Amino acid sequence: MRSLSDEVGPRLAGSPGDSLAVAWAVRTMNAAGLVDVHTEPVTVPVWQRVSESASLVAPPVALTVTALGGSVSTPKGGVRAEVVRFTSLDALKNGPDLSGKVAFVDMSIDRAEDGHGYGDGVPVRINGAIEAARKGAIAIVIRSIGTDHSRLPHTGVMRYQDGVTKIPAAALSTDDADLLTRTLARDPHALLQLDLVTRELPAAPSANVVGDVPGTGPGIVLLGAHLDSWDLGRGAVDDGAGVGIVLAAARGVLGLPSRKRTVRVVFFAAEENSGAGSKAYAKAHDLELDRHVAALESDHGAGAAVGIRVLTASDKADAARALFSGISNVPVFADDAHGGADVSPLRARGVPILDVLQDASAYFDVHHTSGDVPEVADPAAMAHASCTVFQVAARLALSELELGRIDEAKRKEAW
Numbered sequence: 001m002r003s004l005s006d007e008v009g010p011r012l013a014g015s016p017g018d019s020l021a022v023a024w025a026v027r028t029m030n031a032a033g034l035v036d037v038h039t040e041p042v043t044v045p046v047w048q049r050v051s052e053s054a055s056l057v058a059p060p061v062a063l064t065v066t067a068l069g070g071s072v073s074t075p076k077g078g079v080r081a082e083v084v085r086f087t088s089l090d091a092l093k094n095g096p097d098l099s100g101k102v103a104f105v106d107m108s109i110d111r112a113e114d115g116h117g118y119g120d121g122v123p124v125r126i127n128g129a130i131e132a133a134r135k136g137a138i139a140i141v142i143r144s145i146g147t148d149h150s151r152l153p154h155t156g157v158m159r160y161q162d163g164v165t166k167i168p169a170a171a172l173s174t175d176d177a178d179l180l181t182r183t184l185a186r187d188p189h190a191l192l193q194l195d196l197v198t199r200e201l202p203a204a205p206s207a208n209v210v211g212d213v214p215g216t217g218p219g220i221v222l223l224g225a226h227l228d229s230w231d232l233g234r235g236a237v238d239d240g241a242g243v244g245i246v247l248a249a250a251r252g253v254l255g256l257p258s259r260k261r262t263v264r265v266v267f268f269a270a271e272e273n274s275g276a277g278s279k280a281y282a283k284a285h286d287l288e289l290d291r292h293v294a295a296l297e298s299d300h301g302a303g304a305a306v307g308i309r310v311l312t313a314s315d316k317a318d319a320a321r322a323l324f325s326g327i328s329n330v331p332v333f334a335d336d337a338h339g340g341a342d343v344s345p346l347r348a349r350g351v352p353i354l355d356v357l358q359d360a361s362a363y364f365d366v367h368h369t370s371g372d373v374p375e376v377a378d379p380a381a382m383a384h385a386s387c388t389v390f391q392v393a394a395r396l397a398l399s400e401l402e403l404g405r406i407d408e409a410k411r412k413e414a415w
């Protein structure tokens, strides 16, 4: 995690950092002793942040703001308009006409070990611009989807919809969202100035990076994490941590004799802004997906492990629970693993999913911000997560237990 964060740093899909990250991954997998280390081509969308600012107009006060990933620019001279505040996406959907105004969705999220606050808040970031534009708004600003009280704005992907005007979309830091809220309480006609300059460039080549710890049999246990990151920080906890955790686990398995199954490490491209890498892997490995015994994705920060979840064929759930019981003294839950974005195409095809749950209570303080640096991770907690992933992978690699295919009804993509 430190090496990737320090030596490569930010690596948004299609950026110069992305290419450096692919080279770093090949080098690092080889150095770790993985075999058949190679890249697999992925075409990724390219979006760039050029400049961003926001301020209250009278009296002039600068606000900390960041464009959401994929946002268009504001018109020349920026947007200067009154602001209408909402506390949820539903309130915006059911709210008044916003012609000529800026929508402001100020929704706080819960701090929780399982990170559920992020799941609650993310639709605001993803769909806010669509709903605001439907009401006639000329821009949208949201309270950062984060659990911090700080002046670090959180970016993250947003979407537009065909047939709905594309309006600029940005996130205020949580502290400055509070300031804007207090300002509007005092003066409902207060003006906000917003200036965003972004660029969308033609799709570019990137790659998934794949390396194996070979076993004697045909089965493959996939351990994945995403190599790309948002541009603001150094991609340490998201997802340098996952890269470090699965690589450490694979290195552990390399030291075990008589492995019956291959443990395959995949560093996926472009998780943050398209999922292009996950789709490319599923497509390129279509013919060997039936050899994938299970897939595990590590993309939930650097916290300690707090549980293991397994989603298998329903008649294999008890055996799976038994296989993984006792690891790191954490509970094992059968039949409710979610996977993440990168393994969702595999889940859709029935490949069993394993989750090592991590304590995410601090994760969303720095997630997608300039504060995503290695210093925020606790090495002991991250080692605990790594050891847990290692044990899960090792028990499956040394075993001949088949986990079957996920029941048809549970294959829907959770992400």
Ligand SMILES: [Zn+2]
Pocket (backbone or CB within 6 Å): 226, 238, 239, 271, 299
């Ligand atoms: Zn991530």
